[in-house]
Amino acid sequence: MANRKVSNMLALAVLSLLNEKPMHPYEMSATMKQRGIPDVIKLNNGSLYSVVEALLKHGWVVPLETSREGKHPERTIYAPTDAGKAEFHDWLRELIYEPAKEYPHFPAALAFIGHVSPQETAGLLDQRIGFIRKNVAERRAGMDYAASQGLSRIFLIEAEFIVHQSEAELKWLLAFKEDIKNGRLTEQVNGETAWHMSVPPDEELLP
Amino acid sequence: MANRKVSNMLALAVLSLLNEKPMHPYEMSATMKQRGIPDVIKLNNGSLYSVVEALLKHGWVVPLETSREGKHPERTIYAPTDAGKAEFHDWLRELIYEPAKEYPHFPAALAFIGHVSPQETAGLLDQRIGFIRKNVAERRAGMDYAASQGLSRIFLIEAEFIVHQSEAELKWLLAFKEDIKNGRLTEQVNGETAWHMSVPPDEELLP
DNA sequence: TTTCGTATAGTCGACATGGACTATGTGATG
């Protein structure tokens, strides 16, 4: 993947918004909130301003004018440069066609699940299942409401994806729990149910 | 979720390794690589040393001894404290039962897909599908090899999860492509196929 | 025998991140 000079995903959102019309950072923030962007891109004040600063430094945006309203701090309104527009289009396409190398926490934690007993693991998985079901229900409700207001499906497509992946995770969690309960991953060690943990003698695991 | 004093997942791996036996950072790094940890936790030199430093500062680990081999730099061997062991167990459990709030790139990019034409999107999705199929095949091969060497399934459980989620994504990508091709998301705008993009008049999208 | 790749072991510094903070105006609430 190309090494983006500004890699924070907030910058993608900023470029997208400026492609619609010039804005000052605070308006970007408000617009993003209204559109639910913070559900998929971590938004916080400090990062937004420093990301805009970075975009400026690399010539993707330029200040158009600065104004002030009453005694509020001064506002700087930014517009995208041609290079900024090109960067946006190129970056967006790359994000779609090339899977990013990411490190979600859950699979990482699974790598150490041997440190938790099978019974306790089953209980923890139950709690996770509860949380995810709740998240899915909430997201579904939000989607239904937005659709009922006349918003096209294409604007909700990222929520569709997230719900789909969450449901896949639910399926996997239930199957994993079943495998624990049915003893397909465990053995009896002096009366206790423990993970079946055999390791090749030489640890020759790198083909 | 509890605010971990050291939140980098590398720290979890470090604590896990030190729970087995005291080590110096370079040995941790080598052991992690041998076990395939870098597939699920981003490992890099600089981060490892600063994470160990942070663990030390917060009292999760202590230096046991420092030694040197020839003219190589000095090595500091660390051991976990009781607090460090407790932190490890608590953190690991939390990661299992509570879904983390994460921001993967793909759904974020989907939120801006309106900026790419339906036809081009279909092409990009095809490329993504190709990449993911390749990743799945490679991971499967690695799992099969490890299993053939006698490694228990529980040590491969994170790879199982990742493959499962990747296959779910593939399914979704194919369905999305179908919806584009069948015109379930598009309309004709002066001869061109474009996304159907209606927005409620008032943008009253926050219930 | 020089050079190349790789293992050993760790340091450094530029940049990114995000929580906390400043300061003002305004509508609501008790």
Add this chain to the structure above:
DNA sequence: CATCACATAGTCCATGTCGACTATACGAAA
């Protein structure tokens, strides 16, 4: 009618992160 919460607009800075770099040793290839 005081104060509380929230909107407006942005700054600051302690930490965290990670690529690049240092320096030594050693076997193999050229």
